[in-house]
Amino acid sequence: MTDSHDRPDDSEEPGLPPELEQVLRGLTGGAELDPQMVEMMRTMGLDDVDPQMLQMVAGQVQAMFAGADESGSVDVTVATDIARKTIAAEGDPSVTATVTSEAREAVDVANLWLDAVTDLDHSGLLGRAWSRAEWVEATMPVWRDLVDPIAVGVGDAMGAAMTKQLGELGEGGLPEGLVPPGTNPAAMMGQMAPMLRRMQGSMFSVQLGQAVGALAGEVLTGSEVSLPLVPAPDVVLMPQAISAFAAGLEIDEPQARLHLAVRESARTRLFHSVPWLAPQVLGAVRDYARDTTIDTDAIEEGLRSIDPTDVEAMQQALAGRLFAPQQSASQKAALSRLETLLALIEGWVDVVAAAAVAPHLPQAEALGEAIRRRRASGGPAEKTFAALVGLELRPRRLRDAANLFAALEASGGAEARDAAWAHPDVAPDAADLDDPLGYVERQRSAATGDDLDAELSALLGGDTGEGRPDGSSPDSPTAS
Incomplete structure (x- = not known):
């Protein structure tokens, strides 16, 4: 028996x-x-x-x-579930039909106001009101795509560090009874590597879920962090966060809703009308993540005080920046591109939104300043995300970018301001943020040169056949 x-x-x-x-x-x-x-x-x-x-x-x-695989990749299902549990703990009421209607009307009004100050296309954009859970569901696939290279890198580095450390300790250096007599600890770790990678991938997924769940409780609009998380035609407002934001400023909530609707509509127009912008922003984040070098020395040092069988201790080590990545030269370049793009996006939105709301909202200036302070300082959730992936999503040079677009507008009107997005080769870079007036002068000179070329071409007939009475161009052969 x-x-x-x-x-x-x-x-x-x-x-x-x-x-x-x-x-x-x-x-x-x-x-x-x-x-x-x-x-x-x-x-x-x-x-x-x-x-x-x-x-x-x-x-x-x-x-x-x-769903976790042996590569240690992020598991979207686990991350989403953790994020939803995180926001549920703080309360996440369903969006009512009335709130949805208010959001749609605010975005419709916002687009009317924006039409007066920019020609960027907004056809088909539709206002939405989302709960925090809806935002998590919609944006998690983008987050996973962005941070997955870091998750895999952390898993590989952690497994290598544990194997190396156990190999150095040998059987005699481990607590009695942890491994059978005669067992090579490093060889045993090699056999357990697939399971450990799954474990690490799941642990990272939990951390990502917690970070995105916390961020969902702070964002006021769908793409407030300046990443194209919500593609057109949706212009998303977060009603619960907007109510708390307005109450904290002691500002009329409908005014706050309209102001934020203008900003989010402007941001959505920009990503929608400038086809190269979203790929460049997401590409900069991916380039940063893909070239992440994990601090293996920190991992090895941390593992000296962690029981390798204690999953909770290992998870806490991950959350505590034990795996802080070291920036390579290519990472620094990617980070510079990203910070410049984020600043340009928010700087343009600042200038355009201010022009759109000034004639209509009495508290527009106070709202604009509050939003700039909010972006400059960053909230707790942004700090949590930065601790997880070593990347801050804040436009550090927002005021410099806003000054540049304001100078373009003063020089050549809204058309000159928006022409900066015509092509990535003519868009401002980090050096231009140092010298906005120099950039404006170069753009004005280029525009003047183009105008002169066009006039000369018209005068000479160009390729239109207007240069000679018989309709032939100056370069065409003469009749014999």
């Missing part, structure tokens, strides 16, 4: 409870368990765990690792 764990008879090698074997095989892709791993688990006493408790733990572990 077998005991409660269905242990095989004494003539066979002792195994693990079926529940535990099922979990471990699920994490290793269904492969047979290595005998050394089985013996290690038994040495740790896991074969004596109560079966009912083990089933409960197995279910939790399987749910956590479901």
